[in-house]
Amino acid sequence: MxxxxxxxxxxxxxxxxxxxxxxxxxxxxxxxDTLYDLDGLVKAAAxxxxxxxxxxxxxTPELVDRLPVGLKIxxxxxxxxxxxxxxxxxxxxxxxxxxxDRLTDSTADIALLLILGAARRAGEGEALMRQKGGWNxxxxxxxxxxxxxxxxxxxxxxxxxxxxxxxxxRAFDMTIHYHNxxxxxxxxxxxxxxxxxxxxxxxxSDFVSLNCPLTPETRLLLNAERIALLPDGAIVxxxxxxxxxxxxxxxxxxxxxxxxxxxxxxxxxxxxQINPEYPKLAxxxxxxxxxxxxxxxxxxxxxxxxxxLDAFFAGRTPPNLVI
Numbered sequence: 001m002x003x004x005x006x007x008x009x010x011x012x013x014x015x016x017x018x019x020x021x022x023x024x025x026x027x028x029x030x031x032x033d034t035l036y037d038l039d040g041l042v043k044a045a046a047x048x049x050x051x052x053x054x055x056x057x058x059x060t061p062e063l064v065d066r067l068p069v070g071l072k073i074x075x076x077x078x079x080x081x082x083x084x085x086x087x088x089x090x091x092x093x094x095x096x097x098x099x100x101d102r103l104t105d106s107t108a109d110i111a112l113l114l115i116l117g118a119a120r121r122a123g124e125g126e127a128l129m130r131q132k133g134g135w136n137x138x139x140x141x142x143x144x145x146x147x148x149x150x151x152x153x154x155x156x157x158x159x160x161x162x163x164x165x166x167x168x169x170r171a172f173d174m175t176i177h178y179h180n181x182x183x184x185x186x187x188x189x190x191x192x193x194x195x196x197x198x199x200x201x202x203x204x205s206d207f208v209s210l211n212c213p214l215t216p217e218t219r220l221l222l223n224a225e226r227i228a229l230l231p232d233g234a235i236v237x238x239x240x241x242x243x244x245x246x247x248x249x250x251x252x253x254x255x256x257x258x259x260x261x262x263x264x265x266x267x268x269x270x271x272x273q274i275n276p277e278y279p280k281l282a283x284x285x286x287x288x289x290x291x292x293x294x295x296x297x298x299x300x301x302x303x304x305x306x307x308x309l310d311a312f313f314a315g316r317t318p319p320n321l322v323i
Contacts, residue, residue, distance in 0.1 A: 017302030102300030116261025154205025157212030
């Protein structure tokens with residue numbers, strides 16, 4: 001009987017993912033869902049042919065150098081792989097895959113929730129309803145927020161998620177503008193206006209949605225100089241990565257009134273080192289990185305990662321090959 005590949009799964013997965021991993025692999029499952037430190041991950045990976053990793057697993061050059069000789073492939077549970085040192089993985093001759101296909105719609109849904117929540121002061125309203133005696137009257141400006149319909153939405157990064165956000169925003173009669181590394185074909189633009197620079201885009205964005213990957217070029221992309229280009233009273237939405245935003249600049253703009261609000265699902269230093277000023281601001285609508293957090297999506301992401309592993313061990317090119 002042919003030996004099944006040994007697969008280390010670093011975090012607890014949805015039940016159907018565990019079931020398939022047990023069926024097709026000699027699976028080492030982290031049922032306690034403990035976060036491995038460097039030494040713990042090296043120990044857990046001993047003798048493994050493959051690893052299925054999550055964003056909390058920092059794949060540093062030091063870790064890569066200590067991984068077992070027989071390891072062949074690292075499969076990411078998520079679309080993003082900025083927690084992986086790709087150069088170190090490449091030097092070791094390992095295959096790396098990601099799982100971008102399943103989280104598009106759920107993340108786009110969260111972006112629309114952030115747009116609506118930030119514009120309509122939903123966080124403040126919900127908190128008010130939980131305070132005894134918090135809601136005690138009405139007047140013409142009571143909890144007055146900002147309209148979404150008919151406004152201009154600027155999208156930074158018009159990939160799968162950016163296009164899904166645009167599709168949803170059109171239901172609110174929003175005018176879509178976007179910046180991307182390359183202009184999309186007309187059928188994918190679907191009437192959106194292309195801007196060759198971020199600066200051009202920001203000048204016409206009542207709302208700006210950050211949907212770009214984290215790269216050296218996009219790190220701190222939204223800084224003080226670029227925030228100054230936004231129309232007064234604009235609203236910033238981030239479902240990309242926290243490091244795309246200069247926290248100090250965004251917080252200063254929210255405090256000064258330059259920006260009306262921000263809706264954030266991702267943060268620099270998450271989860272434990274988030275800038276403490278964000279929760280203090282009434283005009284922030286904050287979520288704890290819920291972009292892909294539906295059972296259906298998370299199950300699909302795990303299945304996507306296993307699809308990549310299956311293809312690799314069958315001698316085929318994984319469908320989501322990074323290197």
